[in-house]
Amino acid sequence: MTTTxxxxxxxxxxxxxxxxxxxxxxxxxxxxxxGLMLVFLAGPIIYCVYAAFTNxxxxxxxxxNVKFVGLENFRKAFSSSAFTNSIWLTLVFTLxxxxxxxxxxxxxxxxxxxxxxxxxxxxxxxxxxxxxxxxEVVAAYLLSAFFNDDGTLNVMLHAVGLPGQDWLYGxxxxxxxxxxxxxxxxxxxxxxxxxxxxxxxxxxxxxEMDGAGGWRRxxxxxxxxxxxxxxxxLMLITLQTLSVFGLIYAMTRGGPGTKSQTLPLYMYEQAxxxxxxxxxxxxxxxxxxxxxxxxxxxxxxxxSEAA
Amino acid sequence: MTSNLILLAIGVLFVxxxxxxxxASINRTAGLRVEFPTHPTLGNFKAVLNTDTTYRPxxxxxxxxxxxxxxxxxxxxxxxxxxxxxxxxxNRPFLLTVLFCTGLPITAVxxxxxxxxxxxxxxxxxxxxxxxxxxxALPFAIWLTKTFMDGVPLSLEEAAWVDGAGNMRAxxxxxxxxxxxxxxxxxIFTFIGMWGNFFVPFMLxxxxxxxxxxxxxxxxxxxxxxxNYGQLAxxxxxxxxxxxxxxxxxSRKLGGxxxxxxxxxx
Numbered sequence: 001m002t003t004t005x006x007x008x009x010x011x012x013x014x015x016x017x018x019x020x021x022x023x024x025x026x027x028x029x030x031x032x033x034x035g036l037m038l039v040f041l042a043g044p045i046i047y048c049v050y051a052a053f054t055n056x057x058x059x060x061x062x063x064x065n066v067k068f069v070g071l072e073n074f075r076k077a078f079s080s081s082a083f084t085n086s087i088w089l090t091l092v093f094t095l096x097x098x099x100x101x102x103x104x105x106x107x108x109x110x111x112x113x114x115x116x117x118x119x120x121x122x123x124x125x126x127x128x129x130x131x132x133x134x135x136e137v138v139a140a141y142l143l144s145a146f147f148n149d150d151g152t153l154n155v156m157l158h159a160v161g162l163p164g165q166d167w168l169y170g171x172x173x174x175x176x177x178x179x180x181x182x183x184x185x186x187x188x189x190x191x192x193x194x195x196x197x198x199x200x201x202x203x204x205x206x207x208e209m210d211g212a213g214g215w216r217r218x219x220x221x222x223x224x225x226x227x228x229x230x231x232x233x234l235m236l237i238t239l240q241t242l243s244v245f246g247l248i249y250a251m252t253r254g255g256p257g258t259k260s261q262t263l264p265l266y267m268y269e270q271a272x273x274x275x276x277x278x279x280x281x282x283x284x285x286x287x288x289x290x291x292x293x294x295x296x297x298x299x300x301x302x303x304s305e306a307a
Numbered sequence: 308m309t310s311n312l313i314l315l316a317i318g319v320l321f322v323x324x325x326x327x328x329x330x331a332s333i334n335r336t337a338g339l340r341v342e343f344p345t346h347p348t349l350g351n352f353k354a355v356l357n358t359d360t361t362y363r364p365x366x367x368x369x370x371x372x373x374x375x376x377x378x379x380x381x382x383x384x385x386x387x388x389x390x391x392x393x394x395x396x397x398n399r400p401f402l403l404t405v406l407f408c409t410g411l412p413i414t415a416v417x418x419x420x421x422x423x424x425x426x427x428x429x430x431x432x433x434x435x436x437x438x439x440x441x442x443x444a445l446p447f448a449i450w451l452t453k454t455f456m457d458g459v460p461l462s463l464e465e466a467a468w469v470d471g472a473g474n475m476r477a478x479x480x481x482x483x484x485x486x487x488x489x490x491x492x493x494x495i496f497t498f499i500g501m502w503g504n505f506f507v508p509f510m511l512x513x514x515x516x517x518x519x520x521x522x523x524x525x526x527x528x529x530x531x532x533x534x535n536y537g538q539l540a541x542x543x544x545x546x547x548x549x550x551x552x553x554x555x556x557x558s559r560k561l562g563g564x565x566x567x568x569x570x571x572x573x
Contacts (some may be wrong), residue, residue: 023393023395029386029475036382036438040442045419051365061375105317112310123313124317124318125316127319128317128318131321131325133550137525142327144339150340190492206408235406236447271418291407292407
């Protein structure tokens, strides 16, 4: 049992004292990662930014002579109802499945697991992680079966006298959101279990001795101590959820109609089905911008906590 | 007691969809609802256990994802060390960039990446696909590895530095042994993410004999209309087994499934 150090803040050995060359040498281990990311990520992204302002297409006029069209792609996007619909659905999907669902359930599970018996803990942990370990496509098939009109969910609902419905047709965005909760909660659970295990037992015990009840202890002692983990987790799962593609695609293809067509699916349709590369990459840029906004919000949270 | 009951209820909800795949895999006439087959059979497994359907795709997946995960891990550990240990003006912008990259929709990048692969003659090569998959997992792996490395007290290394050990030696001899549970976590995350990745190998690999299991699972659909749910379930189980085993192996080594987090403390 070692004491945890305040990260980075403590990590400042002899900054500014060594010559420039020595500092560069210290950074050398970064080069393989930077090299790979320059070639295989930065390059394609820069190309994306270029393509978003052109009429690039796989077929038709945009294929033979690629022209610079300025903000035309963005103008077209924001005046299209399909695009605004997909933005709206993306926000609903992210809010329900990541920020509310995975985050809260993951935190709740890891809190409950600290006071449960070992057998229960192992059972639940295995079930939740089992759902997470399943490959995306397999998970999508399982949940399609689960939410199907003839599926298990309706059988259960009927058994307790509730009306069922064809979830994938009637409420597809709810179905895929629940599916994403089912699939993604394990991640938050692991992050929070790790964070909670780092809290020294004495701190909570002394709060208990001082007469703080369960909820007060949670709100004033436990949660403040894992703010870093909460912010990091929120950011990661939000960004992951924003770009979920395979799960929704395999479950509903964005349908029926466009009722579960989130931004990545809309983009895929435009870029690959309709061959509008320029327009598709413009949508990708909008998606990146949304991700950036979320990241900035959480980073502010992280910073204010560190200060 | 209450927490046990709530946990059990949630656990059952998570298990129900999994039950379908278990029961359907031993049911010759499997449908969409969870039902225990009247005549359990291993016929579905027999039907899919052959080189073309199962063995080769799974082996391809192991080569592809194992190679990528290792490459990711090596680069991530090397990159995390200076980021965690030395503070420079460069750290913050770099980490921010890395963070933005974790949210990058790979779907968006795939078109230019395909173009790049054509230029470099890398289309339909395992090596090229490994490099791209490793890169796409790198930002997240770096971020996570750095977080774990921050948890290893710097004071231990300072002693080593005083004794004259270089940075790489300190990383290898002191930091890594203390954070290898964290490394295992990152490795599992990375491998599992890649094992399930459909889109990247689908775009970058063409030859059927190079396709990993995540892509070949689609052969159950589209060609013959209504899929054979029983065989699909059996194949899904086989396809899922390697990551399950890997997870069990590592979590056992770490002392039970839920010591994962506790072990991070080092």
